[in-house]
Amino acid sequence: MVKKAKGKFSKEARISQRKREAEELVKLHQEVAEYDPASKDAEVAQFSHLPISQNTLKGLTDSSFMKLTDIQKRSIPYALKGEDIMATAKTGSGKTLAFLIPTMEILLRNNITEFDGLAALILSPTRELAVQIFEVLKKIGAHNQFSAGLVTGGKDVKYEKDRVSRMNILVGTPGRVAQHLNESVGMETSNLQVLVLDEADRCLDMGFKSQIDNIVGHLPKTRQTLLFSATTTDSVKDLARLSLTNPRRIGVSSDSDISATPDSLDQYYIKIPLEEKLDVLWSFIKSHLNSKILVFFSSSKQVQFTYETFRKLQPGISLLKLYGRHKQTARLETTTKFSQAQHACLFATDIVARGLDFPAIDWVVQIDCPEDAATYVHRVGRAARFGREGKSLLMLLPSEEEGFLKRLENMKIDIKMMNIKQKSKKTIRPQLQSLCFQDPTIKNLGQRAFISYYRSVYIQKDKDVFKVEELPTETYAASLGLPGAPKIKIKGGASSKEKKNESRKLQMLAKTDENGDEKEGNKKVRTRYDRMFERKNQTVLSDHYLNMTGSKKTKDSDEEDSDEEEEFMVVKRKDHHLYEEDLPDASIPVSKRQAKKALSKKLSVATKGNPTKLVFDDDGKAHPIYELEDEEDFKKAGDANVQKEQFVTKESEYMGVADVQDKLTAREKRDEKKRRRKEIERRAREEGYEDSDDEGEAVYRLGDPDLDQDMEYSEAEAEEPQAKKPKWFQTNDKRDETDKFVEVDQPDTLEDLEALTARLIGN
Structure with a gap:
């Protein structure tokens, strides 16, 4: 009984909530119909003065959005009335809210739910900007019931394909959105209400024009289009003619089509x-x-x-x-x-x-x-x-x-x-030179930075500003720490941006005919497995490694000859051709003894002699370490006895100089060894004195009560050192074998201790 009452209460609550939402929606339609943006009374300063829903207003309040900016005041009221907008404004003026608020309100007034599919599409030129738009959308639309999604490059396409059909609002980059429109089966655009192009000029500058044209071709013509940008160019105007119907231009002055910078x-x-x-x-x-x-x-x-x-x-x-x-x-x-x-x-x-x-x-x-x-x-x-x-x-x-x-x-x-x-200006050229010398990776990055800068200047259209011929090559390379200016090979040009952002799959399809076969003149279509096996190491030295190993392929022999100077290391050979007459006859069977001899290094050396070491000159030719002179050249040099005397004299002089140097080196080693020994003895004496119980007394060991005699004895001992007392094992005294007592001096070294141990064991 309790569950039924609870279910009955929840059902009544849902019915009443739907009635309130329907009444609010009717009231909202009436407010928008009565709202006149052109009248002076319609000028608003806060979002609460706009004819928008309470859920959207609550999301704006929770996100601390209270007052409208200039572009929002001039664009949102007309967008709420269903007009197409072409707006330009200063950077940082709040264009994101200017198209997100009308987008949500239009979907709300058209009763769009999560089961109605795609109803709003927002395009952004970069992934970072798309993520930022999506984050703002989640904040201000937290109290609405729409489903929103984000699709950009660099993410899993299969994961997006399974969920893109359930999104009401889709934010993404032109390339990924065009891919989903062409490949995703569940992405239906027949119910699309709003199309938003943010930073439209940048989308066109980055080479997304073909993708945008493809997207617009999939969308219904009855939609509402909002185009926002910080600048207005001719390409944007052409895009507006194709995708907008009687647009209201906002923020475009008659003096200049480009907005100014912020006043602050x-x-x-x-x-x-x-x-x-x-x-x-x-x-x-x-x-x-x-x-x-x-x-x-x-x-x-x-x-x-x-x-x-x-x-x-x-x-x-x-x-x-x-x-x-x-x-x-x-x-x-x-x-x-x-x-x-x-x-x-x-x-x-x-x-x-x-x-x-x-x-x-x-x-x-x-x-x-x-x-x-x-x-x-x-x-x-x-x-x-x-x-x-x-x-x-x-x-x-x-x-x-x-x-x-x-x-x-x-x-x-x-x-x-x-x-x-x-x-206040400090130079870092010595540090950069040191880094390039120590680390080949840094040097390679510097070379690539040098080439990319010159390439970026070369492809610029405004030649009155960018003059590549006036750039200093050697001094700029030195400022990067490079030993010299690398060679520059310019590729690409004005169309490089479009090729960079073009879909790889579209490029592959362009190289095939209707039946999927390869077109004439095109290379073989590579699969993902081919690309996997052709993938290079992602380090900066991979190109040099390929050049060194000979794995890098060239297009033809002409290019190989032209790029010969740019290769890192090339081994030239002229005897690498093999002819059939030089090869052994494979039909003759090989005995076990011959096979063993061929595979054994020891047996092969026995017949060919000992291996000799070779050295290579600058041209790559091998020479023995001790190479004999030709007999004719030897005779041209003169008499053999004279050459012998000259050789002996020369070698004697060389050996004399080397002998002097060897003696000097040996003397330095002896002096260093003596210095180290004295240093060890000095440290030992200091440690012995520190262990003494008498602190602050004279450094002499006093054995006689008379201090003067001790001083004289010490001085005489220093001038004429006495002969050392022979050790016990150095004397010829024979001891009685029956004597069980052994009298010895205190052992001073490890050898004395070992001899004492042996004597004691023998006794």
């Missing part, structure tokens, strides 16, 4: 030669140990080299590194550590230049000039977020100063010049 950011730049960049960076870090610093490089190889060398030099602050080729777990761990750290320095590439919110960054340092002004805006936007104060420092080469400052002036960015005090 102090921006500086310095003009510096290329070879002094690492010295200035080291001095800057040493003078800001109590700060949180984010350092941007143009390539991951530079990040690795700087991190490894600075870590060994120990500047006194926690160092971290982050770049795209890191594993997913390592990237998330580094991001968490830097976010929670109070004082730290993070070396990173542009992978963290967009959207990521690192709390309380004091300095953003750009070692290398960014590719354009928009990238500069995103980099410095990691500091001075949400009204906080921050500073940035940009290092420009003399060839980059004029051109890049004009780009910043066109964006109305006020940047000041900073002078470096010579007293």
